Amino acid sequence: MMFFPPTGLEYVATSAKGHVDEITLLDLRYEKDLSDTDKLLSFISSHIDIICVGIAWERQFEEIFRMLNRMPHNIPLVVGGYKATEKVEEFFKACPTINIIVRGEGEETIQEILDGLPLKDILGISFREAGRIIHNPNRPLPDVDSLAVPDRSLRRCEYPLSVNGVKVTNITFDTVLSARGCPFNCKFCTFSLNPLGQKRNYSARSVSSVVNEIQDSKAKIILFSDDDFCAVPKRAEEICDAIIERKIRKRFFAQARIDIARYPRLLEKMVKVGFKALLVGIESPHDWILKQLNKGFNQETIRKAFRVLRKYPIFYNGYFIYGNIGENEKEMLYIAQFAKEIGVDSIACNKLRIEKYSPLKELAEKTPGYHVTERGELYSDTYSHATLKKIARRIKFSFYTPSRYTKILWKNIFITKFVTFRELLSLLFISPRIIISLIIREKQKGRLKDSLRRTFIKNA
Secondary structure, eight states: OOOSOOHHHHHHHHHTBTTBSOOOOOOTTTOTTTTSHHHHHHHHHHHOSSEEEEOOSSSSHHHHHHHHTTSOTTSOEEEESHHHHHTHHHHHHHOTTOOEEEOSOOHHHHHHHHTTOOGGGOTTEEEEETTEEEEOOOOOOOOGGGSOOOOGGGOSSOOEEEETTEEEEEEEEEEEOOEESOSOOOTTOSSSBOTTSOBOOOEEOOHHHHHHHHHHOOOSEEEEOSSOTTSSHHHHHHHHHHHHHTTOOOEEEEEEOGGGGGOHHHHHHHHHHTEEEEEEEEEOSOHHHHHHTTOSOOHHHHHHHHHHHTTSSOEEEEEEEESOTTOOHHHHHHHHHHHHHHTOSEEEEEEOBOOTTOTTHHHHHHSTTEEEOTTOBEEESSSOHHHHHHHHHHHHHHHOOHHHHHHHHHIIIIISOOSOHHHHHHHHHHHHHHHHHHHHHHHHTTOHHHHHHHHHTOOO
């Protein structure tokens, strides 16, 4: 959807200030000219002395590698990000142009690279030397209050509301990372341990620094990108109190656990300051899977929590995981029904992944018939990748019926009041273009008839 900026890369770029003469921060999703590789390479050759690339997700690897291998050999190439950290050896093998890979959090590391310290003395990097790959020791994780917040003046674009590439309104989005790490230990979580196997313990920024960043952002909608904004309810309340005191008027999203239902005073304050949506990790309706994932609650706890949460004018998105170890098709398909029963407004379903240091890796390897690919994709003799993909579509279309879309629109307009009247008019005006773009996308993927049948006739 392209709502949000590349926050991790912005942190690193901001840390580089004062260590170089000029910084150019490119988000190639919005660079219409420079998203063409030839034009990008021409720009780099004429303007750039060192290239830093962030690779956070395992998407379009082949295209990324092809682009990196065309980078000018006389310009140092530094690569970082979650996936680069996890797959250091693979990246060096696939991209002879890469000079340095920054492992883990890169704010302090990039400063030492730019200052010209000997590579052997820089913690947290891997680099080429005399035909070998050298891996320096890991860098200790920094205190979050020691890191400068992203300098938004480095951005060359804004982040408006768009759907399938179609701009809906002029309202803009931003992210604020008020804390790093998580105090919980869910076994499935790909972020509880970083790709180095380090646990990022919960580390929160000062309330004043967080609210200052919110106040300075020009965006109307802010996503708290913390793993759990309400991990420390008292601190979340203090942030709300400070927003109220400063009379900051914005709309907020946040990720949270169902535990938030135990704190009605916090929920009341969140509504008052303008929280419009909570993204809640539910994961499964089945007690045995919740126990396997070490979620710390069961189905009845989920039901009780949502009986409380539904009292507040907040839009709830439920995250679910399917394809768990030992889970059958009937149990996976129950996700849609359960989501309706507890009253979530929307769902996002993801296939279980087993990353390098995942606590579930040993269980997957010991369970007969289950396999984990080098990319961390879990499948079984019974449920192949293709079969799981079909099940995911059945879950999606079982939940997202025409009446569900009507309910989503109604709640956003009249209950949470996320959409203003002017924005609603803009949405209605642009909706034909959105529908056409969605039809084109489904047609290009060869599934238009199936999508229409599942939505309007029967999800089979």
